[in-house]
Amino acid sequence: MPDDERTGPAKAGGQASAPFPDGFLWGAATASFQIEGSTAADGRGGSIWDTFCARPGTVANGDTGEPAADHYRLMPADVRLMAELGLRAYRFSVAWPRVRPDGGAVNAAGLDFYDRLLDELLEHGIAPWPTLYHWDLPQALEDRGGWTNRDTAHRFADYVDSVLERLGDRVSNWTTLNEPWCSAFLGYAAGVHAPGRTEPRAAVAAGHHLLLAHGEGLAVIRERAPHAGAGITLNLFPVRAHDPADEADVEAARRVDALQNRFFLDPLLRGSCPRDLLSDLEPFGLGEHVKADDAERIAAPVDLLGVNYYHDHTVTGRSDGRPAAPSPWVGAEHVRFPGRGLPRTGMGWEVVPEGLTELLVGLHREFPATPLYVTENGAAYPDVVTASGVDDPERVAYLESHLSAAHEALRRGVDLRGYFYWSLLDNFEWAEGYAKRFGLVHVDYATQRRTPKASAYRYARVIAENGL
Ligand code: FCB
Numbered sequence: 001m002p003d004d005e006r007t008g009p010a011k012a013g014g015q016a017s018a019p020f021p022d023g024f025l026w027g028a029a030t031a032s033f034q035i036e037g038s039t040a041a042d043g044r045g046g047s048i049w050d051t052f053c054a055r056p057g058t059v060a061n062g063d064t065g066e067p068a069a070d071h072y073r074l075m076p077a078d079v080r081l082m083a084e085l086g087l088r089a090y091r092f093s094v095a096w097p098r099v100r101p102d103g104g105a106v107n108a109a110g111l112d113f114y115d116r117l118l119d120e121l122l123e124h125g126i127a128p129w130p131t132l133y134h135w136d137l138p139q140a141l142e143d144r145g146g147w148t149n150r151d152t153a154h155r156f157a158d159y160v161d162s163v164l165e166r167l168g169d170r171v172s173n174w175t176t177l178n179e180p181w182c183s184a185f186l187g188y189a190a191g192v193h194a195p196g197r198t199e200p201r202a203a204v205a206a207g208h209h210l211l212l213a214h215g216e217g218l219a220v221i222r223e224r225a226p227h228a229g230a231g232i233t234l235n236l237f238p239v240r241a242h243d244p245a246d247e248a249d250v251e252a253a254r255r256v257d258a259l260q261n262r263f264f265l266d267p268l269l270r271g272s273c274p275r276d277l278l279s280d281l282e283p284f285g286l287g288e289h290v291k292a293d294d295a296e297r298i299a300a301p302v303d304l305l306g307v308n309y310y311h312d313h314t315v316t317g318r319s320d321g322r323p324a325a326p327s328p329w330v331g332a333e334h335v336r337f338p339g340r341g342l343p344r345t346g347m348g349w350e351v352v353p354e355g356l357t358e359l360l361v362g363l364h365r366e367f368p369a370t371p372l373y374v375t376e377n378g379a380a381y382p383d384v385v386t387a388s389g390v391d392d393p394e395r396v397a398y399l400e401s402h403l404s405a406a407h408e409a410l411r412r413g414v415d416l417r418g419y420f421y422w423s424l425l426d427n428f429e430w431a432e433g434y435a436k437r438f439g440l441v442h443v444d445y446a447t448q449r450r451t452p453k454a455s456a457y458r459y460a461r462v463i464a465e466n467g468l
Contacts, residue, residue, distance in 0.1 A: 015465055016462075016465040016466060016467025016468055017467070017468065018403075018404060018407045018467050018468040019465075019466060019467035020407065020410065020466050020467045021410065022466070024417065024418060024419070024466065025088055025089050025127070025373065025417060025418030025419070026086070026087060026088045026089070026418070026419060026459075026462070026463040026466075027087055027088060027089035027090055027091055027127075027129060027418060027419070027420040027421070028082070028085075028087055028090065028091070028420055028421045028422075028423065028424035028440060028459075029090075029091035029092070029129075029375060029376050029420040029421065029422045029423055029424065030071070030090075030091070030092050030093075030423050030424050030425060030427065031092070031093040031131070031134035031135070031178065031427075032092070032093045032094065032095035032098075032134060032136055033047065033049050033065050033068070033095065033134070033135065033136045033428065034068060034069075034134075034423070034427035034428045034429070034430075035068050035069040035071040035423075035425055035427045035428070036065075036068055036069075036070075036071050036072040036095065037065065037066050037067040037068040037069065037070045037071065037072055037073070038070070038072035038073060039064075039065045039066055041072060042098070042107070042109040042110055042112070042113070043098075043101055043107040043109050043110060044095065044097050044098045044101060044107075044110060045097040045098075045100075045101025045102050045103075045107075045138050045139065045140065046097065046138070046139040046140075047095070047096070047097040047136035047137060047138060047139055047194075048135075048136070048137045048138075048139055048142045048146065048187075048194035048195045049065060049135065049136050049194045049430075050064070050065060050139065051139050051142070051194065051195070052193070052194035052195060052196050053065060055196065058196060058431065059430075059431055059432075059433045060431065060432050060433040060435050061433050061434070061435065062433075063428065063433025063434050063435075064428075065428060067445060067448070068427060068428050069425045069426065069427050069443045069445075069448070070448045071425070072113060074448060075113070075116065075117055075120065076116075076120055077450075078424075078425070078450075079117070079120040079121055079124055079126070080124070081424075081441065081450060081452070082121075082124065082126055082424065083124040083125070083126060084460075085440070085452070085456055085459065085460045085463070086460050086463040086464055087126055087424075087463065088125075088126065088127060088463065089126060089127040089128075089129050089418065089420070090121055090126050090127070090128060090129060090424070091129040091130075091131065091175075091375060091420045092117070092128070092129070092130060092131070093130065093131040093132070093133070093134035093136075093178065094114055094130055094131070094132055094163055094167075095110070095136050096132075096133065096136060096137065096138055096156075096159050097110075097136055097137075097138045097139075098110030098111070098113065099111055099159055099162055099163060100138065100155075100158070100159050100162065101138065101140075102138060102140035103138040103140045103141040103144075103155050103159075104140075106162045111162070111163070111166045111167070114130070114163075114166075114167055115166060115167065118167055118170045118171070119170075122170060127172060127173070128170065128171050129173055129175070129375075129420070130163075130167070130171055130174060130175065131175040131176075131177070131178045131233065132156075132159070132160055132163060132174065132175065132176055132177070132217060133156065133176065133177045133178065133183075133213070133217075134178040135178065135179075135182070135183055135187075135193070135194070135430075137152075137183075137194075137195075141155055142195050146188075146195055146206070147183060147184065147187070147188065147205070147206035147209050147210055147213075148188065148202045148205045148206055148209070149209070150209055150212070150289070152209055152213065153209050153210075153212040153213035153215075153216050154216060156213040156216060156217055157213070157216035157217055157219070157220050160176075160216075160217040160220045160221065161220045161224065164220060164221060164224035164225055165224065168224045168225040168228070171225070171228060172228055172229060173228060173229040173230070173231070173303075173304070174221050174225070174228055174229070174230045174231075175230070175231055175232060175233050175306055175375070176213070176214040176217040176218055176221075176230070176231075176232050177210060177213065177214050177217075177232050177233065178233045178306075178308075178375075179233060179234060179235040179308060180207065180210035180211065180214070180232075180234070180264060181207070181234070181235055181259075181260060181263070181264065181328075182235065183206065183210055184203050184204075184206040184207035184210055185203050185207070185259070185328035185329075185330065186328055187203070187206065188202040188203035188205075188206045189202070189203035189326065189327065189328050189330050190326050190327055190328040191326050192431050193430060193431060198326035200284050200330040200331070201284045201285050203284075203328070203330055204281050204284040204285060204286050204289070204330060205285065205289050207263055207264075208286065208289040208290060208294075209289070211264065211267050211268065211294075211298045212294055212297065212298060214232050214268070214298065215294070215297035215298040215299075215300055216297065218230055218300050218302070219297070219300065222300075229303035229304060230302060230303055230304075231302040231303055231304040231305055231306055231373075232264075232268065232302060232305065232306060233305075233306030233307070233308055233375045233376070234261075234264050234265065234305070234306065234307065234308065235260075235308040235309075235310075235376075236260070236261050236265070236307055236308070236309065236359055236363070237260055237261065237309075237311070237312050237313045237355075237359070238312040238313070238355045238358045238359050238362065239253050239256050239257040239260065239261070239312070239313045239315060240253060240312065240313070240314050240315070241253040241314075241315060241316075242314050242315060242316040242338050243316070246316075246317075246318070247317075248316070248317030248318055249315060249316045249317050249318070250317075251317050252315045252316060252317030252332060252334075252335040253313075253315045254276065255280060255329070255331065255332040255335065256313055256315050256329060256332065256335055258274055258276055258277040258280060259277070259280075259328075259329060259330065259331075259332070260313070262274045262277060263277060265366075265367075267295065267298045267299060268298060268299060268302070268305075269299070269302075269305070269366075269367050269370060270299070271295055271296070271298075271299035272295060273286070273290070273295075280331050280332075281330065281331060283331065284330055284331060302370065303371070304370065304371045304372065304373055304417070305363065305367070305370050305371070305372055305373070306373050306374075306375035307359065307360065307363065307372055307373065307374050307375060308374075308375055308376035308377070308422070309355065309356045309359055309374060309376070309377050309402075310347075310349055310376075310377065310378075310379075311349040311350050311351070311352050311355060312350075312352050312355035312358075312359075313337055314337060314338060314340060315335050315336070315337060316335065316336050316337075316338055317332075317334065317335060318336070319334040319336070320336060345379040345380055345381060345394075345398070346379070346380035346381045346382055346436055346437075347379075347380050347432070347436060349379075351379070351398060351401070353398075353401035353402045353404065353405040354405060355405075356374070356377065356402055356405040356406060356409070357405040357406075357408045357409045357412070360372060360374075360406065360409035360414045360416055361409055361412050361414055363414075364409075364413065364414040364415060368415075370415075371415045371416075371417050372414065372415060372416050372417065373416070373417050373418040373419070373420070374406060374416070374418070374419045374420065375420050376420060376422035377402050377419070377420075377421065377422060378395075378398070378399075378421050378422035378423060378438050379394070379395050379398040379399075379438065380429065380432075380436040380437055380438045381394045381395055381437070382437070383395075383426075383437050383442055383453060385442060385444070385451060389451060389452070389453070389454065390442045390451055390452075390453040390454065391453075391454050392453045392454050392455050393454070395440075395453065395454075395455040396454055396455045396458045399421065399455055399458060399459060399462075400458070400468060403419065403462065403468050404468060406419055407467070407468065421440060421459060422438055423438045423439050423440070424439060424440060424441060425439045425440075425441050425443050425450070426438065426439035426441070426442055426443040427439065427443070439453070440452065440453060440455050440456035440459055441453065441456055
């Protein structure tokens with residue numbers, strides 16, 4: 001990328017006032033359904049997101065996975081762009097419905113795309129950081145119960161096996177799942193993500209089976225690629241009571257923390273489900289799904305934990321009297337998240353950079369042996385393209401403040417090894433469709449023209465200087 005007059009020439013490394021450790025991994029992230037498009041190419045099968053998008057009223061503006069950022073066809077140019085930005089790593093996801101279109105037989109043509117992607121990345125000196133599941137479950141498996149069906153975890157292991165067989169020689173870090181909380185609780189309880197079910201019991205089953213799928217997939221990775229690193233990415237939130245003196249708020253915060261964070265962290269990193277959560281979810285059947293050996297399988301050691309951070313949760317247990325809508329907070333449907341008057345992103349999320357420090361410091365305290373990577377962090381804002389490009393000062397400020405927060409965590413001794421901005425490109429933001437833009441690079445969906453935003457130039461400079 002040419003030096004830009006808005007940022008000045010990139011300085012050589014070592015001149016940053018907040019330097020990051022040598023070898024700190026700088027990357028950007030995307031996900032298959034959000035950027036690829038070409039949803040019917042080369043034998044790809046339908047996914048739960050294709051089905052969900054086709055249902056009226058689910059996704060803003062009736063948007064679908066077409067055209068997305070047309071990355072399936074523009075991939076080589078996109079990798080060049082990554083290299084121009086100086087990215088050292090690229091986090092992407094493999095689409096299960098390309099690899100095993102109906103959940104069964106392998107489709108070699110679907111793997112070809114990722115094979116080419118790995119080669120392009122490696123030729124440009126960019127480390128591939130693939131995630132094996134970022135929400136695009138083959139619809140055929142949903143037709144058999146989806147994540148409520150224990151067998152889906154075994155089908156995941158088969159799929160992982162076929163991916164590793166083909167790509168395992170060129171990847172040094174694998175991620176099993178992205179944000180299983182969203183798959184389970186937004187997908188099966190709140191119904192705002194695919195498959196759009198509003199059945200709390202189903203969500204609890206899905207959550208456990210996703211953890212099991214992680215364990216099964218990890219076992220396959222260990223077998224096929226014994227020298228590669230492997231982990232999982234969770235969306236984690238510091239949770240606080242709105243009024244710490246109010247018992248209802250304290251209890252609401254406990255429940256939200258249990259459902260959001262500890263449902264996943266404890267089985268993965270402690271080998272057991274928290275007692276309070278087991279009792280909260282007893283009426284929803286959690287215990288029924290946990291079989292002998294599951295705990296051991298799920299807790300097999302990981303080499304790292306991926307942390308996605310966007311904001312924190314401030315919770316009240318005081319209902320506002322509105323009729324309860326389907327909620328992801330199973331057993332705690334009345335909880336609310338009052339605002340604190342802080343600035344918000346285009347998603348309506350409060351900007352709380354210090355929450356990232358708190359989260360990382362807390363995780364390191366609880367799980368000191370597990371290296372951490374921020375695998376997503378970023379912001380949507382309503383960007384405007386002008387003749388001189390895309391000036392996005394709010395995103396630049398978001399990036400800088402969160403990198404400062406990560407730097408502070410490092411200063412406090414956290415074993416943080418990398419940071420991936422979400423997202424490289426503007427893309428299909430799930431239920432929000434194309435209306436919300438998270439990219440460092442603007443995408444004009446009509447022409448597929450890419451325009452790096454000022455934030456892209458800023459991030460390029462951070463990478464070049466290895467710090468802020
Ligand atoms: C995360 C998702 C990612 C993206 C960001 C904004 O929850 O993992 O796909 O949509 O939010």
